[in-house]
Amino acid sequence: MENSTTPAKHALSYGVTFGVVLVLEFMLMYALNIDTNENAWAGIVMNLLNYVVLPFVLIYTAANKFKKEISEGFLSLSQTLKIGVSITVLAALIYGVFYIIFDLIFPEFKEELFEKIQEIAVKQNPSTTAEQxxxxxxxxxxxxxxxxxxPFTIVMYAVIGLIHSLIVGVILKKDKPVFE
Structure with missing residues (x-):
């Protein structure tokens, strides 16, 4: 009997995990009032986690598990791409839904952030004209x-997933022999 678990289905739990981590991270930063614009280290750590470490680790783990447990030790580049892009797009969708709900509950958040960004822009470049x-x-x-x-976040994470998947795919790729 052939296993019906597709790479995308296999990636589901990893994508949900990544999405929940993104949401919890956002909530923690908001609750603790940590501003990544004022605290550069927090921004660096967040960016490294969200765009490099977590996607790579989750894609690698999911692809390796798929290879060992479902695909009988074989893994193609296309399977890895399906796994990786599914993980990151699902995470971005979860984060996006949360962001929309958060915006509805706390509409003042955007205005506060906008004011901070405006202050930083003036501070970084005092010669900026009012029109600029x-x-x-x-x-x-x-x-x-x-x-x-x-939508921008979803596209961005799809590209991130694609890049990490290509790297992981090259590392883990093992094609089935043509003739057995």
């Missing part, structure tokens, strides 16, 4: 809108 500042803040406001930020 207004134009740049217009773009910031557009990308702070959850209905713009969420």
């Amino acid at each position: 500042l207004k134009m740049s803040m217009k773009f910031v406001k557009i990308f702070m809108n959850p209905y713009v930020a969420v």
Whole structure:
């Protein structure tokens, strides 16, 4: 009997785990009032975790488990890509839904963040004219809108998943022999 677990189905629990970690991380940073713009180390750690460490570890773990437990020791690059992109897109979807709900519950969050970003922009470049500042803040406001930020986040994490999956796929790839 052939196993019906697809790479994407196998990735489901890893994607949910990653999504929950992203949500908990956001909530923790908000609850502790940690500003990654003021605390550079927090920003560096968050970015490394969210874009490098967690995606790579989860994709590697999921692909390796799929290879050993489901695919009889074989793993193709396309299977790894399905696993990795599924994990990161699912995580981004979970985070996106949370962000939309968070925005509905705490609408003042965006305004506070916008003011902080504006202060930082003026502090970093005091020679900016009022018109330049207004134009740049217009773009910031557009990308702070959850209905713009969420699709952008999903696409960004899909690309991150693709890159990590290619790396993991090259490491773990083992094709089935053509003739047995």
